[in-house]
Amino acid sequence: MADITLKYLTDLSSASGADEGDLLHINQSGNDRSITVEVLLNAMFNMRYPVGKVEWFSNGINPNTIWVGSTWARLPGAGKTIRLANATGSDVLQSGGNDSLKIAEQNLPAHSHTVNLTTDLYDHGTIDTTNNGSHIHTGNIGRSGGSITTIAGATADVGWTSNAVMKAAGDHVHKTQIGAHSHKVKGNTNDSGSGEQVNITNSFIKLAGWYRTA
Structure with missing residues (x-):
């Protein structure tokens, strides 16, 4: 200045604005x-x-x-x-x-899903077959050592005879033993996910x- x-x-007066x-x-x-x-x-x-x-x-x-x-x-x-x-x-x-x-899919690391399953243990016990009612069976008979051999009490002349009639066994069933066991199951899971945006x-x-x- x-x-x-x-x-x-x-020395000048101050301005208010x-x-x-x-x-x-x-x-x-x-x-x-x-x-x-x-x-x-x-x-x-x-x-x-x-x-x-x-x-x-x-x-x-x-x-x-x-x-x-x-x-x-x-x-x-x-x-x-x-x-x-x-x-x-x-x-x-x-x-x-x-x-x-x-x-x-290409954004995910390479991977797989393993499924190794075992079913629940179940014991079927002893199972009866179906009842076929009273019936008879036919069969062959033969002679052995000079005497007549029969099958299930069937009678026949000396010599070979076919279709001999056996005695009836009456109504009966047969039992089958299954026992306790399990089954292994292996496979792949189904596809999952809906592709919604993150x-x-x-x-x-x-x-x-x-x-x-x-």
């Missing part, structure tokens, strides 16, 4: 200059909020209405998270990714993002 002494400034058209004294490169409050504020604003600057808001404020004279746009891609651009900035404002994915969204809090365009 070549032409204005500090004592002169301190400032209007946009009020003049201020500045020194540029050793030269005294005057500047309005509006011009000074605009210069300070542009230094603080250059074009491309991003600002976050926790409410619905529109910066175009509070910072008149500058132009702001919403960050594109509602609901997306922020990811850093590359060093050259060539991919700034590009978007991608998803909040969910569908796992395909939600991979991280926990988040939402803010309104704006960036200056002009």
